[in-house]
Amino acid sequence: MITGYFLRQGLNRWIIASLVVILAIGILVPAANLLLPAGHPLHVPSYIVALFGKYLCYALLALSLDLVWGYVGILSLGHGAFFALGGYAMGMYLMRQIGTRGVYGDPTLPDFMVFLNWKELPWFWSGFDQFWFAAIMVMLAPGLLAFVFGWFAFRSRVTGVYLSIITQAMTYALMLAFFRNDMGFGGNNGLTDFKDILGYSIQSDQTRAALFLSSAVALALGVLLVGALGASRYGKLMVAVRDAEDRTRFLGYRPEFVKLFAFTASAVMAGIAGALYVPQVGIINPGEFAPANSIEIVIWTAVGGRGTIIGPIIGAILVNAGKSAFTGLFPEYWLFALGALFIAVTLFLPKGIVGTAMHGWDALQRLRAARRHEEGRHDGPAASQPEAAE
Amino acid sequence: MSETALALAEPDEPDVMTGAEVAASGKPAGHREDTILYLDGVSVSFDGFKAINNLSFLLREGEMRAVIGPNGAGKTTMMDIITGKTRPDEGEVFFNGNVDLTRHDEPAIATMGIGRKFQKPTVFEGHTVDDNLALALSGVRSIFASLAHRRTIEEERRIVEILETTRLSHLRHTSAASLSHGQKQWLEIGMLLAQSPKVLLVDEPVAGMTDAETAETARLLRDIARSHSVVVVEHDMGFVRDLGVKVTCLHEGSVLSEGTIDHVSADPKVIEVYLGR
Ligand SMILES: Nc1ncnc2c1ncn2[C@@H]1O[C@H](COP(=O)(O)OP(=O)(O)OP(=O)(O)O)[C@@H](O)[C@H]1O
Ligand SMILES: [Mg+2]
Numbered sequence: 029m030i031t032g033y034f035l036r037q038g039l040n041r042w043i044i045a046s047l048v049v050i051l052a053i054g055i056l057v058p059a060a061n062l063l064l065p066a067g068h069p070l071h072v073p074s075y076i077v078a079l080f081g082k083y084l085c086y087a088l089l090a091l092s093l094d095l096v097w098g099y100v101g102i103l104s105l106g107h108g109a110f111f112a113l114g115g116y117a118m119g120m121y122l123m124r125q126i127g128t129r130g131v132y133g134d135p136t137l138p139d140f141m142v143f144l145n146w147k148e149l150p151w152f153w154s155g156f157d158q159f160w161f162a163a164i165m166v167m168l169a170p171g172l173l174a175f176v177f178g179w180f181a182f183r184s185r186v187t188g189v190y191l192s193i194i195t196q197a198m199t200y201a202l203m204l205a206f207f208r209n210d211m212g213f214g215g216n217n218g219l220t221d222f223k224d225i226l227g228y229s230i231q232s233d234q235t236r237a238a239l240f241l242s243s244a245v246a247l248a249l250g251v252l253l254v255g256a257l258g259a260s261r262y263g264k265l266m267v268a269v270r271d272a273e274d275r276t277r278f279l280g281y282r283p284e285f286v287k288l289f290a291f292t293a294s295a296v297m298a299g300i301a302g303a304l305y306v307p308q309v310g311i312i313n314p315g316e317f318a319p320a321n322s323i324e325i326v327i328w329t330a331v332g333g334r335g336t337i338i339g340p341i342i343g344a345i346l347v348n349a350g351k352s353a354f355t356g357l358f359p360e361y362w363l364f365a366l367g368a369l370f371i372a373v374t375l376f377l378p379k380g381i382v383g384t385a386m387h388g389w390d391a392l393q394r395l396r397a398a399r400r401h402e403e404g405r406h407d408g409p410a411a412s413q414p415e416a417a418e
Numbered sequence: 419m420s421e422t423a424l425a426l427a428e429p430d431e432p433d434v435m436t437g438a439e440v441a442a443s444g445k446p447a448g449h450r451e452d453t454i455l456y457l458d459g460v461s462v463s464f465d466g467f468k469a470i471n472n473l474s475f476l477l478r479e480g481e482m483r484a485v486i487g488p489n490g491a492g493k494t495t496m497m498d499i500i501t502g503k504t505r506p507d508e509g510e511v512f513f514n515g516n517v518d519l520t521r522h523d524e525p526a527i528a529t530m531g532i533g534r535k536f537q538k539p540t541v542f543e544g545h546t547v548d549d550n551l552a553l554a555l556s557g558v559r560s561i562f563a564s565l566a567h568r569r570t571i572e573e574e575r576r577i578v579e580i581l582e583t584t585r586l587s588h589l590r591h592t593s594a595a596s597l598s599h600g601q602k603q604w605l606e607i608g609m610l611l612a613q614s615p616k617v618l619l620v621d622e623p624v625a626g627m628t629d630a631e632t633a634e635t636a637r638l639l640r641d642i643a644r645s646h647s648v649v650v651v652e653h654d655m656g657f658v659r660d661l662g663v664k665v666t667c668l669h670e671g672s673v674l675s676e677g678t679i680d681h682v683s684a685d686p687k688v689i690e691v692y693l694g695r
Binding site: 261262274 | 561564
């Protein structure tokens with residue numbers, strides 16, 4: 029068991045280290061793509077930049093799930109919905125940048141609306157020609173959904189498996205809704221054929237480099253946020269709610285609000301991840317709402333180690349790199365491999381990769397402390413517990 | 419507060435009612451205004467089963483009361499009703515003489531000053547002893563305040579004080595999960611103190627403790643009772659005798675007998691349903 033004492037000391041160091049690594053990757057990878065000539069041994073090809081940019085978004089998504097699952101104990105099986113909503117908000121902005129370059133050449137209506145014989149833009153598409161408006165919507169749409177959903181679910185004290193099931197139902201319902209053409213989000217095909225973002229061609233290496241760097245910065249900010257929340261008194265409260273929700277109530281806390289705050293913040297993070305993902309993959313469609321996607325996020329987080337900060341990031345990157353490699357070799361067996369991985373981690377590494385490593389490190393520290401204690405016995409117990417107020 | 423505390427020091431209170439008197443009157447003795455807890459005519463049933471049946475119970479400010487009774491007598495359910503976990507079907511439940519507890523929920527009741535230790539010790543196992551106490555400390559309760567809160571010197575002082583009172587100082591930075599059963603009970607009592615409540619409801623504090631720990635706990639509770647009102651539920655008659663306070667025996671959801679320990683343990687009804695078994 030990791031004591032809070034070690035956690036506090038160890039965590040800050042880990043957070044700083046991971047921030048440095050993330051930002052270094054964010055700068056070095058695009059630089060190696062843009063600045064080094066194609067033949068250079070350290071040159072990073074463009075498709076790798078796109079691929080790893082996608083992984084960074086997945087990592088942010090896994091981190092957002094970790095905030096609710098790892099810290100507050102809410103197993104959301106619908107986090108893909110918040111990711112997809114952020115993605116759609118960004119997709120709507122990108123659609124409106126196409127302008128007359130669409131197949132039908134309509135200056136305001138996206139192609140699919142012309143195809144459906146719509147005469148004017150639905151009201152909920154207005155404003156999306158402005159980047160700032162879309163950027164707000166990227167956070168507001170998932171945040172609002174999470175707030176309203178959480179308000180009802182947490183206040184009626186829905187917990188555990190039941191909560192997981194209704195989050196899954198939520199993303200499934202949204203998938204069905206977005207599949208319908210008359211919802212006005214492009215139905216089956218979703219939103220695609222993007223041309224520009226902020227006036228820059230979405231295909232160019234420079235834009236891709238900027239998107240990669242933005243994803244790395246977003247991930248770093250996510251790490252900072254989760255780290256700061258985790259270290260605050262609110263962070264302790266989150267863990268308390270996770271471990272003994274009822275007890276917090278009898279101490280005078282309102283666990284439903286503790287959950288609501290984390291759930292909403294987490295949904296906003298997931299939305300931002302989705303918004304950065306869409307321009308890098310060039311499409312958003314209702315498939316992103318698929319329940320299986322949300323379950324995959326849970327697997328990444330479990331593999332890396334929930335309740336740790338870098339665990340979900342490592343899990344998301346490793347599993348997705350594995351997926352890319354595996355689907356290249358045996359495409360039809362990937363789901364079996366994923367299932368087997370999940371079972372193996374649950375059985376052999378219940379704390380995940382990072383959780384297990386931290387556990388080992390902590391045990392080592394305690395062993396050392398015990399040995400030191402043996403040697404300097406006469407110090408007395410008071411001397412071994414120096415700690416100032418927080 | 420000090421007068422009542424002094425009165426408590428007297429082992430044989432002159433105004434203790436006998437069980438027969440309580441049963442005969444059917445109404446709790448005394449005025450609601452003089453009480454810190456006042457339950458009258460309270461009933462609650464679960465799927466038709468009456469767990470609490472026309473229960474009347476009152477506690478004066480500064481008083482410590484021991485509650486005994488066979489399994490299923492409704493002792494824990496009574497605490498559930500006081501703390502807002504269970505709503506009574508009928509009856510009055512008042513705190514401080516004038517606050518109707520049936521209109522408030524658990525967090526509201528807790529912040530009013532009613533603290534509770536559970537029958538099964540529940541501490542936050544993912545946290546250290548120190549963090550458990552810090553979370554219990556009265557004060558910051560809103561989300562936004564807790565985001566920015568830094569521990570104050572006063573809070574630090576209170577934690578150190580509670581650690582000493584509960585003899586957990588040497589375990590301050592130990593994870594609560596690795597405490598012994600008895601230590602967890604003590605930590606939970608410490609968390610209760612940290613809340614600085616007016617009333618402490620303590621459900622089976624010595625279950626699973628060694629004799630030495632039990633004696634220590636009695637000492638601790640007597641100490642706490644000097645400045646708080648306390649209700650202690652316990653099966654351990656030796657421990658109850660050690661507390662040296664008025665005893666209420668519950669049976670099938672209502673008061674069977676009430677008075678001094680000698681009076682209650684000599685009551686034939688109590689012997690029949692509880693002690694004689
Ligand atoms: N939420 C509930 N739903 C259904 N029945 C309940 C509930 N709470 C308590 N009961 C029942 O009410 C009765 C009184 O239970 P309670 O826990 O108050 O007894 P107790 O006096 O604390 O007993 P013990 O000494 O075993 O702790 C029991 O029969 C119990 O099964
Ligand atoms: Mg009980």
